[in-house]
Amino acid sequence: MTGWRLLPYGTGAVLVELAGAENVLPSRDALLSQGHPAVRAVVPAARTVLVEFDPDAVAVADLRAWMERCLAAPAPPATGAEPDPPVELAVRYDGADLPFVARQCGLPVAEVIRRHSAAEYTVQFCGFAPGFGYLSGLDPALRLPRLASPRPAVPAGSVAIAGEFTGVYPRSSPGGWLLLGRTDAVLFDLDRRPPALLRPGTAVRLRSV
């Protein structure tokens, strides 16, 4: 791992800021594979990883030193643990913003669909709502800002893009991402263990149907 900074996050957490998005999951893995009894959670996001710890169990200086050692260590060998199997989502590309996206990108609609469904995605982090995964790997030609004003209701299963990410709305909610299509997959199910279909590190493929 090269290029990181540790930033304060109150008395019970430290934030790792990384040079690039591609460093986020390796950093998370490095911290998780070493493990520390006082660490409560390791949470990735777009360029950062938050390490939450019990401030009564470890001094922050000692925790930061442990984090530096984890991040500086060479990539851990495969643990033998099976990675999550890749998830394939069947997508109907009939989203309300498809014509707009095609115009903005200067591509035919069919080419937008082809590029969006050809990419190999990885869940970089979850946020916004339970089970909402931010999928990295979006074709750079499809990067567009989110809507200036979010829609009050986006249907569950909507497949959408914003900035460098694509994602799927787990349930109907307000949302400002550009809608390309729909999937019938259940993204978050309380009766499933774990409940989220898409978790940090999960590989995702989209199939146009």
Add this chain to the structure above:
Amino acid sequence: MSGVVEVGVSGVVEAGVSATPRTLEVLAAGPLATVQDLGRAGLADLGVSRSGAADRGALRLANRLVGNNEAAAGIEFTLGGLVVRLTAAATVAFTGARCELSGFPGGWHTALSCPAGTVLALGTPSAGLRSYLAVRGGLAEPPVLGSRSTDTLSGLGPAVLAAGRQLAIGTAAPGQPGEDPGRPRERPGWPDGAEPLVTVGVAAGPRADWFCLDGLFDARWQVLPDSNRIGTRLAGPALRLRPGFERAAAQLPSEPTLPGAVQVPPDGQPIVLGPDAPVTGGYPVVAVLPAAELDLLAQLRPGSGVRLVSLPIDPRSVAAGRPR
């Protein structure tokens, strides 16, 4: 799962004793009442917020008073107005914002042994915002992802309470009800009507160096009425970015967040994230409230004045007490 164990124990204990289920019936919920325990920790990487009591210390205290595990589920109610009826004899305790409790003068911060049929009617607190009801045995609502907390943003957990709701009372209580065993019953600096300006301590956030911090610490902030369990909105002189950080702030990619994080949107009016806030956010975090300070903030009503002071980072010195 603990809920299953409680149901089994309950069946054994109550067999042949009474066919009446032990429930707490909500007759009135007041402005907002929810079931809360200490929340769903450790699921942020699935996008699940912690949720749980907004004033965690107050819920813990209520549980200790009735002999429960500190993490048992109780009721969090906002600005009083809660009325409940016990269908069976039960031991309860109230903590947090002190409300008038008809029939029980001095009934705050103490275990109350109530016969079946007791109606507990709470008035409006004279100070503070959130009160807690713990019942010996805890509330036995079905846990969702390991917690009985209502997450008002995602909808996880029990529905928001309304009149007519029946809440089953569990039987798991490891201790004996009574006086709180040896801990401060009321934290110092707790807001009351005589204190126009409440001091809340913050530790540095990841983007503290992006802002003119004098603006954060010199201002008299005011709690806005649209504050809730997702966030406490503060109004005051707009917090300014230091020259050269405008672009970084506008383009900040989503970062993980925690309850207590002080986010600064482009309008410069800070938002302190509450227990139901999303687990990631795109606004820079200038400071973070430690747990005890977040408990205090959770008791500030709209209109309250707040002054923020800088705490040392070392958790040992934070544990020793916040500046008065």
